Amino acid sequence: MKQPAHLFVDISAHGFGHLAQAAPVLNTLSKRLPELRLTIRSGLPTDKLQARVMADFTHLQERSDFGYVMHDAVSLDLEATALAYRRQHADWDRLVDRDARLFRELQPNLVFSDVAYLPLAGAARAGIPSVSMCSLNWAELFAHFFAREKWAEAIHRQMLDAYASAECFLRATPGMAMADLPRLRPIGPLAALGNDCRKALRERLGSGKDERLVLIAFGGFEKELPIAAWPAIPGVRCLIPQAWQLTHPSVSDFEPLGLSIADVLRSVDAVLTKPGYGTFAEAACNGTPLLYLRREDWPEQDFLIDWLQTHGRCREISAGELLAGRLLPSLEALWRQAAPPIPTPSGAEDAAAVLLPWLGVSTRQA
Known part of the structure; x- marks a missing residue:
């Protein structure tokens, strides 16, 4: 009997925006593939994930990225962020090996990340395909803040190499330029539509x-x-x-x-x-x-x-x-502003069309 496809999903816990992007894609995939097995790794609480992701999933409650250390919702702590990046990348090979072992054990069909780069490097080392998706990436933000630091070049190269190891990067609309990333594929807006209550x-x-x-x-x-x-x-x-x-x-x-x-x-x-x-x-x-x-x-x-x-x-x-x-x-x-035409959140369907072949379904079948 054929085993259901298994998707490993890594969702950044740097706020709720990464979950807001990933959830519509996962909900679209689960409708197409009701037997899809989902494993979600995220530092977000399980109930926050369940409020957005409609399918059943296994939750590994841990972080594989931290994004930026924040003083509050609009203020960055760049000193603490720099220290956190230097500590993480001082242990980079061990962390990549750890993820590679996890993926060899779980044997997912695909690793899907919004927007951590560590699981992409781990998937590459384990020989498992990966896809990343977001409106931003940590390498571009890292270069913006730290490119002039002497210690930053090696870290930035490891970040870029990890992102480049993915099969593609799905850049959500609206999104940053990401000129340093290969295999960019633009997709439409990612958004949940609420009911008028x-x-x-x-x-x-x-x-x-x-x-x-x-x-x-x-x-x-x-x-x-x-x-x-x-x-x-x-x-x-x-x-x-x-x-x-x-x-x-x-x-x-x-x-x-x-x-x-x-x-x-x-x-x-x-x-x-x-x-x-x-x-x-x-x-x-x-x-x-x-x-x-x-x-x-x-x-x-x-x-x-x-x-x-x-x-x-x-x-x-x-x-x-x-x-x-x-x-x-x-x-x-x-x-008092005039309301423009409301945009369609087509990004979930766009992303699903890219991911489905990795999960054993051709876009024609879907």
Whole structure:
């Protein structure tokens, strides 16, 4: 009896954006291949994975990358990040060997990474094909921040060699240039589409029909905002993570509402966030206006902002306005913008078409 195909998936835990990219692809694959065996390695909690990935999977709860050490949602700790990269690459061969042994043991048909490079190097050493996917890659960001450091060249070469060992790199739209990576294959936007639950959302909140709802979501990173000291925002209620444990007349927690984050995002009047792929793509593809706080020296953000300015409604808010709770002028200007045509999140189908042959299915069969 033929064994079902086995896909090993590595999802970065640097925020929730990598999960937001990978999950639509995994859900599309599982619909095409109901018997597909999924092993997911990620430092994200299992319940966060289950909220996005609809298929059954085995979870290996560990990280194979760390991305960047963050002070908060928009501020990088470059000194700690440099130290972390130097420690990891001082042990590089052992780490690659460890992954190679894991893959020889599990024998997946394919290793699929968003966007760690270590599993790609391990798969190559084990003789197992791999594919990477993301809107960014750690090698390009590493070069942006550390290329002038004497110790960086060897690390950067190992990163590039690992990415180059993959069969291809699926560059999500919008995405960075990635001129140093071979075998780039552009794919469409990756985004979950929520259900329009505006009526149910307002009923559960006891919200009036004229009250505007704004989701505050910083993509899995903490962002300390002095919300408790904000003035009341007339006609606006903000939905925040329950973990913030804040009380304010214009604020409610969104988790007790019993709706998925995609449904909440689809059903609110605006979302307030930092530039990050997951929320930007999902806001555009769900037709939700977006207010953003720029990140400090994050090279991906200009690609995201430029794309969203064409395909969605967005507006920048300054740190001073945000800290003071002066949201209303920016929100009103945002809501006055004309809505462009909503983009189609075709990236999951694009990616699945590339991955299916490695899982024993021709695109004609699919």
